Amino acid sequence: MPDLGKYADAVLSAYAVSILLLVAIVGLSVWRGRRVRAALRDVEAQQDG
Amino acid sequence: MRALLIRDLRLALRAGGGFGLGLAFFLIVVVLVPFSVGPQAALLTRIAPGVLWLGALLACLLSLDRMLAVDWEDGALDLLATSPLPLEGVLAVKAVAHWITTGLPLVVAAPALGVLLNLAPGGYGVLVLSLALGTPALSMIGAFGAALTVGIKRGGLLLSLLVLPLYVPTLIFGAEAARRGAEGLDPSTPLLFLAGITAGVLACMPFAAGAVLRVNLR
């Protein structure tokens, strides 16, 4: 851990906020993507069967 | 075209909401400002141009969703679309009608409300001029927004969200001109920019609005 001095709060919160947002958008995209892909597989399986 | 303009104006008059509502809203906004920031004359003088511009802009926004919605609901818009008049022309006329019923009364009423806000004596001329130059752009941009949201139920809030960012340049230059006028500075630069924006909007926006409305009528 580097010595961040008196600005530790600012730096750490900036990193926390950004990483949180990036993880959120990736997570949301993947979560929705998984659901949609599963739904499509279901529908396709039904039509073949 | 003239027939459509006269029809729209008449409808606005009969419905009673046209001239009255926007003006009343403008008045209320202006009256509420001293309540929220305090009655100090010096402060009011300083913020008067900005408040008057913001009030006029909001009053313009208020009546936008009715601009096309009524004609959409009763099918008149479909008739207009099949008429020989191009949709771009229809929308331009609608914007003009909106300006006459909303923008023009605001321009006329602004000096009276300026008195309430203790506007600097030299600022009245420029204020009226800037509003007269700017409000047509507000109406035309509003017509685009109205055409964009016409097919959406309860599109009023969405309309505001879409149109308000588009109002930013007009508001900046208009309020800046009015402020410079009130402070006795030379307002010609922002006024020229404002006139440029209005001219550009009036020239280009009917086409964007027409394209959008055509999609919605499909």
Place this chain on the structure above:
Amino acid sequence: MSLWEYANPVKFLGLSERLLPWLWALAAVCLLVGLTWGFFLTPDDFRQGSTVKIIYLHVPSALMAINAWFMMLVASLIWIVRRHHVSALAARAAAPVGIVMTLIALLTGAIWGQPMWGTYWAWDPRLTSFLILFLFYLGYVALWEAIEDPDTAADLTSILCLVGSVFAVLSRYAVNFWNQGLHQGASLSLDKEENVADVFYFPLLVCIAGFVLLFLALVLYRTGTEIRVRRTAALRARAARIVAPEGGLDA
């Protein structure tokens, strides 16, 4: 073999399935390397202290916020001119990513501004334009969500994107003008590109690459999702049409 072949959804999906693992991996590597390098291994700036480390998040996200809108503009134009559905869906997929980038740029900027300028927010031209850009993103996404028919939605949002771009640029210059008018010589400039030393420059480049790759991966993945939503809806509609007449015969 031309670029337009990938306007075919099946071809597009095939390509993106092959590219995506690489993009995700590269983006993760670049971000990890860039951010670790920046966070742990760069010295403090002699004036800004450790806050200079925020640059590795702030500059790339701000860049991508603008580039995402630009990508949406290009995709909208392609949709309007050539009517490729993939293009319209790509624009839709990019918007939320753009919102997140704009938010990161605004938030890290505010957090950086507090110790450096003594305020979280100043009505500086750059900050203000970003706020306006954020509003444009919100309106764009809201319009997509509000319209049910996908083709109508694609048409309307594309035109909104074109008109919005013109007004976003206009606002950018208007805001410049307005700010000079209010307080002359406000020197709160974020533009440090010129005086960034090499120590900060190389990890910054890696971070920018990471953000670009992450954006590409996200947009490709989300576009794939949108395409599958469309396909599911189309298949369901077809199934409903096939089933309905049979029911009618029984009765």
